[in-house]
Amino acid sequence: MKIDDTDLKILSQLQTDASQSLDDIAKSVGSSKTPVWNRIRKMREAGVIGPQVAVLNAEALGFEACFFVLIRTSEHEADWQRKFLKALRDRPEVQEAHRLAGDVDYILKVRVRNARAYDEFYQALISEVKVHNVTALLSMEEIKMTTALPL
Amino acid sequence: MKIDDTDLKILSQLQTDASQSLDDIAKSVGSSKTPVWNRIRKMREAGVIGPQVAVLNAEALGFEACFFVLIRTSEHEADWQRKFLKALRDRPEVQEAHRLAGDVDYILKVRVRNARAYDEFYQALISEVKVHNVTALLSMEEIKMTTALPL
């Protein structure tokens, strides 16, 4: 799928504020409703535009602890990995999980109500799957958080 | 602000799919349009519900590299920190930035088109502010990514 300059402008608007009206988007990209609507529809179908979500205020809802978890493992078998990935995807506290290149094998971002809740998560995880070494980094302050891409 | 059970159900819907109609949300939480609408308005005003965004497909748009950057610094003066934070907030490649407790001082999530673009970012950052030690972890695979809280 090829994305032109107008598409990029539309995406840029949508990833910043998806609640604005088609009219406003059309105005801001210098076009009108129909073409903008067709472009959005196409990009949705192509999977370029994913889900539309409301970002909630974690602290206001009592989620006051955020950990980045570095995981090293000795196990690299397919079966172990399948179990591990499933465990991560099933746990809602895990907001983000990446498989890494190099020394550290995985990094997780875990959002919980407090340190105790993290410990519960941690105990549950290591009882499900064996991991060699775990380092938890506790966030003191969220300096920046965005899902926007630098288009 | 106090959040009751119905509010939580509404939030749960919105953080998963903010494009659905008020009618659908009302149905799924067992209420009707007006009360749901009033609750959403209140939570927006209170800042519990933040921005509404479209999540884009990074890979489809050519952002094929994602790094987690661990930063250790010897500088802890207010002035240095102010400059550093501003640099992070001004750079759109930085999707996430946290100040940490302990050994590592900061963690960043940096999304770029390729490894070369990361190096450019890195060079620009260290020329702006002095940092003691930087470790970059390269993501090979995004296993999971959500902004949803485990309500």
Add this chain to the structure above:
DNA sequence: TCTGAAAAAACTTCCGG
């Protein structure tokens, strides 16, 4: 506070340049 209806706005489709 909720329900239901009415007004306003937005979305979606369709047709002429």
Add this chain to the structure above:
DNA sequence: CCGGAAGTTTTTTCAGA
């Protein structure tokens, strides 16, 4: 493929219970 106009759905407001 774009732009404008028409029909449809949704959002938002408002009165009554």
